[in-house]
Amino acid sequence: MDTQVQVREIEELVANGRKDDAVRALSALSSVDIHDADFHRRLADLAEAAGHGPLLAYELNLAFRDDPSDVELLRRLAQVHNDAGRPERAVKCWRAVTERVPSDADAWEELGLLLTELGRDEDARDVFENALRATNDRRFKARVREAARSASATEDSADLPSDAVVARFVSIFGGREGVYARQYAGANGESGYTPVREPFTHDVAQRHLLGSHTVGIYPLRADNTVNFAAIDLDLTKPVVDRAGPDSPVWRTAMVRMLEYAGSIADAGAECGVHVYLEDSGFKGIHCWVFFATPLPGRFARLLTDALLERAGSPPHDVSVERFPKQAAIRLDALGNLIKLPMGIHRRSGRRSAWLDPQGVRIEDGAAHLLAIRRTEHDAVHAMLDTRFPRVHDDDGQDDGDGPPFDEARATAHTVEYRPETDFDLQTVLTRCATLRELVRKSEIDRHLSHEEALVLVHTVGHIPSGPQAVNAVLGRCPGVDPSMRMKSRLRGNPMSCPKIRAKIPHVTSLVPCDCQFDPGAGLYPTPILHIEHHDGPGPPDVQALRLEGIVQDFLRAHKSLHDAQHLYDTSAARLGEMLDAAGVDHFDTPLGKVRRIRDEAGAPNFQLEV
Numbered sequence: 001m002d003t004q005v006q007v008r009e010i011e012e013l014v015a016n017g018r019k020d021d022a023v024r025a026l027s028a029l030s031s032v033d034i035h036d037a038d039f040h041r042r043l044a045d046l047a048e049a050a051g052h053g054p055l056l057a058y059e060l061n062l063a064f065r066d067d068p069s070d071v072e073l074l075r076r077l078a079q080v081h082n083d084a085g086r087p088e089r090a091v092k093c094w095r096a097v098t099e100r101v102p103s104d105a106d107a108w109e110e111l112g113l114l115l116t117e118l119g120r121d122e123d124a125r126d127v128f129e130n131a132l133r134a135t136n137d138r139r140f141k142a143r144v145r146e147a148a149r150s151a152s153a154t155e156d157s158a159d160l161p162s163d164a165v166v167a168r169f170v171s172i173f174g175g176r177e178g179v180y181a182r183q184y185a186g187a188n189g190e191s192g193y194t195p196v197r198e199p200f201t202h203d204v205a206q207r208h209l210l211g212s213h214t215v216g217i218y219p220l221r222a223d224n225t226v227n228f229a230a231i232d233l234d235l236t237k238p239v240v241d242r243a244g245p246d247s248p249v250w251r252t253a254m255v256r257m258l259e260y261a262g263s264i265a266d267a268g269a270e271c272g273v274h275v276y277l278e279d280s281g282f283k284g285i286h287c288w289v290f291f292a293t294p295l296p297g298r299f300a301r302l303l304t305d306a307l308l309e310r311a312g313s314p315p316h317d318v319s320v321e322r323f324p325k326q327a328a329i330r331l332d333a334l335g336n337l338i339k340l341p342m343g344i345h346r347r348s349g350r351r352s353a354w355l356d357p358q359g360v361r362i363e364d365g366a367a368h369l370l371a372i373r374r375t376e377h378d379a380v381h382a383m384l385d386t387r388f389p390r391v392h393d394d395d396g397q398d399d400g401d402g403p404p405f406d407e408a409r410a411t412a413h414t415v416e417y418r419p420e421t422d423f424d425l426q427t428v429l430t431r432c433a434t435l436r437e438l439v440r441k442s443e444i445d446r447h448l449s450h451e452e453a454l455v456l457v458h459t460v461g462h463i464p465s466g467p468q469a470v471n472a473v474l475g476r477c478p479g480v481d482p483s484m485r486m487k488s489r490l491r492g493n494p495m496s497c498p499k500i501r502a503k504i505p506h507v508t509s510l511v512p513c514d515c516q517f518d519p520g521a522g523l524y525p526t527p528i529l530h531i532e533h534h535d536g537p538g539p540p541d542v543q544a545l546r547l548e549g550i551v552q553d554f555l556r557a558h559k560s561l562h563d564a565q566h567l568y569d570t571s572a573a574r575l576g577e578m579l580d581a582a583g584v585d586h587f588d589t590p591l592g593k594v595r596r597i598r599d600e601a602g603a604p605n606f607q608l609e610v
Contacts, residue, residue, distance in 0.1 A: 003034070007042065014049045022050040031059070037067035044076075053084050053194075071100050078110065085182055085196025087118055102134040112143060117212050121147055161209045165366045169205045172290045172372065173340055174227050176218035180204060181337050183214040185346040193337060211344045211351065216337040224328040224449075225294035229304050230338055231264060232321040233257050234284035239317050245283075245348075256315040258359040261285045265357055267310035271386065272379035275307070276372060279361065281345030281352035286338070292374040296447050298327035298479035299380060306383050327479070328450065342369070381446055384478050417468040424463040424531050431530035433511035434500060435459060436553070442476040451503045453480050458495040459527050461486055497525040575606055 006029055013022035026047055031040065040063035047055035057080050064073040078093035094111035097104060108131030115124040125147035132140035161169075180200040181193040193216050198204070200217065208215040219226045235253050243249040261277050264287045268275035278286040289303065304322035314320050325336040342365050344351050354362040354369070362368045419425055429436045438456050442448055448456070453474060461470050467486035474480045497515065501508045517525050579585060579596055586595040597605050 003029070003031075007039075007046075010046050014046055019050045022046065023052045023055065026050065026052070026055050031062065035066050037063045037070065040066065041073075053080060054197075056080055057084070071097055071104075074100075075107065082114065083184070083194045085180075085194065085198060087114055090114055091118075098131075098134075105131065105135045105137040105139070108135065108137075109139070109143070112147070116147065117207075119207070119210070119212060161206060161366060163202075165369060166202050166206050166209065168370055168372075169209065169340075169342070170200065170202060172227060172369075172374070173205075173217055174200065174221075176220060176334055177222055179218065179334065181216035181218070183216060183339060183346045191345070191347040195334065208340060208343045214339065214343040214346050216339045218334045218337045219300075219324040220297050220326060220329050220335045221294065222331060223294075224297045226297050226300045226324055227291060227294055229289045229291075229295075229300040230323040231287040231304055231307065232280075232284060232323065232338060233261055233287070233314070234280075234319050234321070236317050236319050240283055253315070253317040257285055257318045258355075260311065260314050260318060261287055261355075262357060262359065263311040264307050267307050268375075268383075270310070271383035273303070273307070273375050273383055274373045277355040277357070277359070278341045279353045279355055280339065280341075281343075281350045282348040285355070286341065288341075290372060290374045291380070292376045295377065295380065296327075296449075296479045297324045298481075299384070299447065300324055301327055302384055302478050303380050306386070327481075341365075417465065417472070419469060419472050422465050422469060424465060425460065425469045427531050428460060428463065428527050432459075432515065432527035434504070434508050434513050435527055437507055437511050439473055440553070442473045446477055447479050448474070448477050449504075450481070452507065453477075453484050455495060455500050455504055457484060457486065458490065459500070461490040462494040462528050463531065464489065466490060493524075494526045494528045497527065500527075572604070572606060576604055 006025065010022050010025045010029070013019075013025060026043065029043070031043060034040070040059045044056055044059035044063060047053075047059055057077065060073055060077045060080065064070065064077065067073070074093050074097045078090045078097070081087070081093060082090040091111065091114055094107055094114065097107040098111060101107065108127060112124045112127040112131065115121075115127060125144060128140045128143040128147055131137065132144065178199055179195055179197050181195050183191055183193050185191045200215070204215060207213050219228065219230075221227075235250065235257070239249060239253050243253075265275040265277060267273075268289065273289060276288045276290075278288060280286050287307075289300075289307075291300075295303075301322060301324060308314075308320065308322070323336065323338045329335045339345070339352075341352050341354065354365050356362055429439060435456065438448060438452055441452070456473060457470055460466055460473075463469065466489045470486050474484060495503075497513070501513060515525065515527070515530070517529050575594065576596065579587070586593055588594075593608070595607050597607060599605060
């Protein structure tokens with residue numbers, strides 16, 4: 001297709017609001033071999049209209065390649081790099097502008113301010129001094145004085161956050177890998193965020209804590225787990241639009257919001273869930289929960305639901321958002337972001353601050369950050385159990401049911417069905433280590449990933465009691481999508497063993513997934529064949545099957561325990577050697593303080609103090 005025709009089609013897509021289609025078409029267009037600055041400017045405009053920063057930068061670079069005399073292209077590139085979180089590239093562009101047009105006072109100022117933001121105060125002072133000489137613009141006299149004061153102030157590192165504080169900040173607020181966002185405030189007073197396709201590092205966190213820039217994080221990681229959950233309380237738009245922060249209406253609404261935030265914190269405390277409050281710096285309060293280890297996003301959403309349910313309805317002039325907003329996202333998506341604490345809100349210019357349970361501002365935010373307690377998964381599950389009570393059979397044994405979805409309950413949990421007496425189910429679980437591991441995960445972890453649940457549905461779902469068996473297992477996992485509950489037995493071919501290994505290799509690689517079936521049967525391998533291959537004499541002995549499965553699990557656990565004990569003994573011996581060599585009984589690590597203690601018999605042991 002003619003290139004010009006393709007460009008016109010892209011213009012139509014943009015004009016019709018089909019930005020995603022326009023980006024795909026632009027990406028597919030090969031333009032690097034076209035040497036025409038106007039053509040690349042045209043594509044850059046389309047990329048900007050479609051909201052795709054990387055393509056915009058790419059076409060601007062090609063345009064500048066073809067017309068290196070166009071200083072406007074450099075200015076535009078500088079802004080694009082800065083908005084995308086590539087400040088060093090923006091610095092190079094602004095320097096090139098000042099070299100080509102020494103009288104451009106605005107370019108000098110942008111360069112100096114950017115260097116100031118990067119903490120390079122000495123370089124910024126040099127730029128402002130050069131700008132004063134080149135332009136004789138009086139504004140740079142004040143800029144030189146400001147840069148000199150900043151350079152002097154940074155010589156004293158007392159104001160810098162300690163490495164421990166920054167490390168803790170990065171640890172508890174870790175989100176989607178390889179990306180974070182920077183907040184900006186527009187000329188109209190509104191604020192927004194620009195994604196930065198770079199890792200959330202120690203340096204990024206330090207600049208946030210210093211106030212050089214303000215960071216937002218996408219909570220959902222690539223595996224759809226999160227390190228934290230948050231509830232974002234904000235004044236509603238009518239209050240913000242008609243009243244200012246100093247008005248009685250605003251102050252009264254904030255008091256009500258603070259009381260409601262306290263109710264959320266109290267609701268968590270009742271179940272051992274630690275909720276931390278933060279004044280977000282403008283018109284709201286964030287309620288944070290940090291997890292001891294990453295938690296599936298769906299559990300985090302259920303937890304925020306449970307906290308809000310216990311806290312009751314919010315005041316009429318307070319809006320509520322929960323993070324993560326999604327239970328899961330595609331690998332090419334990011335989900336929604338939330339602004340991190342302890343930074344400066346770019347719209348209000350005010351620094352956010354931690355609050356105590358009574359809503360009083362905590363002055364030593366760094367100490368508070370280091371003292372934050374992470375919530376264990378057991379406390380999360382305990383709180384979810386109070387919201388989603390389990391069903392008990394008439395013998396009083398917990399059958400592991402989860403949220404009371406009436407539609408699923410009608411087919412899944414009648415008292416007549418007992419998984420432990422289901423011969424077909426117990427046969428499959430005894431003979432298939434992979435399915436037995438999925439059931440174990442549902443019992444112990446109370447979580448199955450989407451892929452794990454699919455494997456269960458498309459294997460066990462084919463046996464006569466499939467819906468009841470699958471729903472009994474999924475019912476233990478509040479994080480599983482309720483739509484996966486089964487209403488009727490599946491027909492057709494169950495999932496094959498090779499496909500299972502392709503879907504959940506993280507499970508099959510840890511268990512003996514190597515069942516052998518009679519090749520003469522002419523059937524592809526699937527766990528359901530274990531039922532058809534039962535040829536034992538007499539009626540099936542379900543208890544014997546269960547015992548066989550328990551023995552297999554015991555042998556696996558025994559081996560794992562032996563391996564873990566060997567790793568523990570080896571690590572303890574090495575730790576002891578290091579402590580002996582240093583002549584101490586404890587030392588600090590990035591994970592916490594390792595301390596050697598001895599029991600009454602003098603045998604050494606170790607503990608980690610976080």
